[in-house]
Structure formats: C-alpha cells, structure tokens
Amino acid sequence: MGKIEWAMWANEQSLAAGLIYATGGIVGVAGQFRGWQFAAFGIAAGVFVCLLEYPRSKRGKGTSVERTGQYCFTVCVNAFGPLTRNYYVRAFLHAALCVPGGFMLATVLGCVCLGIASLIYLSAAIHGEHWEPILPRTEPPKRVGDSIKEPPQNPPPRPPPELRRKKADKLETAAYDNPMSVTVNE
C-alpha cells in the first residue's frame, strides 16, 4: 500500500467515532442509566472530537477535498499550533478520551471506535504525517501579463491529415491492423 496517507482514514474513523460516542452518551443521559456521568462525559468528548476532526488536513500529494463549511473550523484548529498539527498528540488525546467510555455500555462502542482511530493516527504519526490547514490561495494562479508575452511553443496536438494516415509500408510497426486496406492517395 505505497502512498497511503493514514491520517485520511484516521480522520474519517475519528469523526464517526465522535458521533457514535456522543449518541451513546445522549442515550445514557436521556435514559438515566446507571453510570450516566460517564455518558455525560461521552457527549462532551464526542462533540469535542467531532469539532477537532471536522476540518480535513491538506494532503501531502494530490488534491485535497474540503468538507462543506470547514473553513472556520480550520482557522480554530490551526490556532492551537503544534498541539493539533502533531498526530502523536492526537493519538494520545483520542486514547485518553476513549477510556471513560469503556465503563458504561452505552458509550462502549464509541470508546472502541475512538481507540481504533487513535491507533490509525499513531500509524500516521510514525509515517511522519502531520496536519496542514487547507487555506485559500493568496496569489492568483495565472498572471495575465506573462502569458501574452509568451506564445505557445508547440503547435496544436492534431497534425495535418497527410502525416496521420499510416503508410502501407509501415504496417509492421503500427500498433493495430487496419480493418480495411489503406490506399495511399494523397
């Protein structure tokens, strides 16, 4: 699995884990279960994880796809500097947050999912990945002035018809056989 950026999967997993943690917590509190305090913690931790994980990181290679409306979250998360950029910190944070969920049935699924997300983040950190904010580009991609001064160097891709017709004597090196015989009449 050559170029995988583990952080991308860790991000999806932790976002899902946050939602599950919070949902389990809501059930625990609303149903007034025994140990509802753990459920209340689950709601808080789940919401926090969702807010932290909502903004996607910029990818090392390739185009990054933003989540809808993630810009304000990006700015907030970016403000914490190395605490949020470093994936070792995130792995440890998720591991710590998930532990109280294991004490109560309603939050146990959230606990395990967040634990798995923590492990994937650990893998991402070991591979040297880190979180980068996706910020709008400051400079315009094209400068109009320059392109006018530089005419295209190469002719357009479609060569004139005479050169594209395969010559009858060059059929051996051709990549495919003509289904019908080709007559040279130009």
Place this chain on the structure above:
Amino acid sequence: MGNWIINHGLSAFILVVWMGINIFLFVYYYLFYDQGPQFEYTRELLGSALPWARAPAAVLNFNCMLILLPVCRNLLSLLRGSFICCGRTMRKQLDKNLTFHKLVAYMIALMTAVHTVAHLLNAEWYTNSFQGQYGPLAGNLSMLDDSSELKTTYLNPVRSNSTTPTLLVFTTIAGLTGVVITLALILMITSSMEVIRRSYYEVFWYTHHLFIIFFAGLVFHGAGRIVRSQQVTDPPHNTSFCEDQPENWGKNPECPIPQFAGGFPQTWMWVIGPMIIYLCERLLRFIRYMQPVSYRKIVIRPSKVLELQLVKPGFKMAVGQYVFLNCPAISQLEWHPFTMTSAPEEDFFSVHIRSVGDWTEDLIKMVENLPEGGQGPKMAVDGPFGTASEDVFDYEVSMLVGAGIGVTPFASILKSIWYKFKDSDPKLRTKRVNHAMVHFDKDTDINTGLKQKTSYGRPNWDKEFEQVRQENPSSVVGTFLCGPQALAKDLEKKCVKYSEVDPRKTKFYFNKENF
C-alpha cells in the same frame, strides 16, 4: 415531466418498491411485538423498546439479504444476457448496481443505529427489572429461573444481582456478536468514504472484506434465543387476569406459572441464499484466475498509456464490455476493471491502461523492463462484463461521448462497426453509419474512417443536441457516455431537456458507464 419518466422511471419505481417493503417490514414487526399477546410479559419489563429493537431487526434481515446481490457481477452479466428480450430499460437498471449497493448499506447503517439504541435501553431495563425497580410484577417475572424442579423457565436474561448491562452484553452470544459486527460495519463504512476509495483503493478493498466477519456474526446473532415469548400452558395462563396477582401464580388453578421460550433464529434463512451465490461468484473468479492468458502484443503509448493485446482460449466478448485484470506479481488479491478497446470480430482482446495509482504504475514499470518481444507478467482475466455500450447498435442514431480514457469503449464500438459493414452484418440497425460507408473514400475521418468526424476538444452541448434533433426527427437517439461524473450530470440534463414524449419527435436516452 414525461422526459423524466422516460429516463428515470424504472429506477424510481424500483426505489419505491424497495422502500415500500422496508416500511412494511418495519411496521408489521413493530406491531407484532408491540401488540402480540405472547410478548405481554416481555413488554412489562421492556416497554416499547422491544418492538423498537425487533422492527429494525426485520428490516436488517431484508437488507442484509439484498446487499450481496448487486456485487455479484457474473450473476448480473447472466441476467443482462437473459433480458435481451425485455428491452434496454431493464438492462440499464443493472448498470446502477453499485448505487443500489450503497443505498442498501446506508439503510443497514441506519437500522443498526436504531436497533443498537433500542438494545441499550433493553439491557438497562432488564437489569433494573431484576433489581426490582419496576414493581412487583416485573420483579416476579424476573425471578423466574430455568429450573426443572420448580418447573419454571426464565424470561429475563439477567439472572443475578451482579450483572450489569455491560456484562450482560459481553456474556451473551447476541451481545458479543452484536458488538463485533457493529464494529466491523463501522470500519467498513469509514473506509468506503469516497475520499478514501478514490485515493487508496487498497484500504477500501481489504477493509471491506470485514463483511465476512459481519455475515458470520450475523448468522449466529440470534443463536442465544434471548428474545423470549410466552408459551401456551395447560391450563392456559390468562395474562390480563393473572398479572395483578403474581404472588398467586402456581397456587391458583387459573394462573399456572407462565412458561417462556426463546424465538427460533431466523436471520440465516434470509441471508443463506445470497451468501451461497456470492461464494459461487468468488469461486468463478478464482477459476477464471487459473485459466492461462498469453500476450499477443504489448505497446507503450504516449501519456503513459499501456496497450495490452491478450489471448485467452474460449474468451468471447461483445462490444464495449470490460474485464477485470489481476496480476499476482503486483498483488495477489486485487482485481482492477478495464474496458476492452478491441472489437469482437478480432481474434484477440486488448485493453488500454492509464497510469493512475499503485497497481497501474507498477504494471507499466514491469512492462517497460521486459526484453524485446518477451511475454508479460502472468495475468488473470475475469469477465467479460456488460456495459451500456452493448446497446449502441439497437438505436437508430447513437451519440458517443468519450472523455479522456473514457474513449476506450467507443474505440471498440467504432472498430466493430467497421467489421460489421465489411461483412455486411444485417443485424446492424445503425442508420447513420450506413450512410457514411457509401462515401467512405471521400471525406471520412482519418482515425476511424467514418464520415462523422471524431471531434476533439470540449463541445457546446446545446448546439450538438439541437443539431442532432434537427437532423433526426422522430428518431430514438441513444447517448452513451464514458467519462467523469460532472459530464454525466450535464449530459443527462441535456437528454431530458431535448427529449419529447411525442413519438413524432426525437427522444434521447442517456446511458452511462463509469467505474
């Protein structure tokens, strides 16, 4: 409105039927458990959380049965072949198999959530009942134990004061399998997100094999028979009369001790069929993997496109179909789809492979290092599988739109048209090409030899559709696309916009193939 019906009618109908079945199952089983007299005492302990857990369970049974079927590509190919009598609209539905698979997956996820929340409540309330928090009736019911001396059977799966909901879940078959398969489901879903799938197909593919654990756990999920219903006793136990006097049960002849038994597990009956079908599908892929494939020609094209001409004994294809390739030297388990660019009339089949990710890059690198005229790495081929392009010859007029590597199926079609005209194939309905062949010497396009020029660059779709409509009144025009999603949306809208229900006017049917 009429245009929408022509292009989307059957899909909408299937969705309505599927949703209708889901709703029916949910409501039927909700009422069954909410009002059934045999669950009167169970409801005493659990309230409405019982039907809220059982209704999604029924919907889950149905959808877990359905989810394996859209990914059995050989089965779908078989169905496609047998629908040749029933019209192209039916066959087009089979193109949307992955969309249906995802829809069913979302329903499974939603129902799992409802089912799990209801069972969280059940576990808590069973525990509370045992500890006497819900009054004497619930307490007495919970005290019933499985005892042959006292001739009692239990109702409450919680059997001791030290049992917590967590302990209940992890010491019962239902609870343990439930947690494991829910976890498997969550991992499958997070790794199937579009971002992950498009960038790291391997993560998606390998993680998705957790479905084996999912189905194994699902089949055993009900083996513990933890949902108990009241059995008929002799003399009968009348719940409405006896529920007010639990202390008299067994002493009063009208109220013998109620007996309970667990429900027979049913999930396996729903899923065993599709599981066998899917197993056959994987077996077939394995058999095809073992069949020998040899290279006829290997060409490396500009912009990192590799053309492979392969020969496989007994291989028959139709125009525009695709195959799955597996190269054990690169990866034992990965199969990747490629459209065939050769025509069925040729004695080999070819694919054009673009360098996109790990697997394709490795293949191109391997091939570049081959000696001149040498055989390529061992390759396994599964297929061929059908696409919308098979229907090209059924339309009087066809518009073929290929974007990027998406021109590949149309190369196959155009080559096949060449051969068909060369052999004067009478089954070819396509009229426009007929016209081109008469004038083929004069102003034919060089790439394909047809009169209609292969146009390059991005066309103005409104102009193109208007022109086709004017040139072909009262015709059915098939529009075929192999290309990106954005272009598909565009073309689909144009097909709807320029179609008329009036049979004297032009009708555009949109067909899309994309991986």
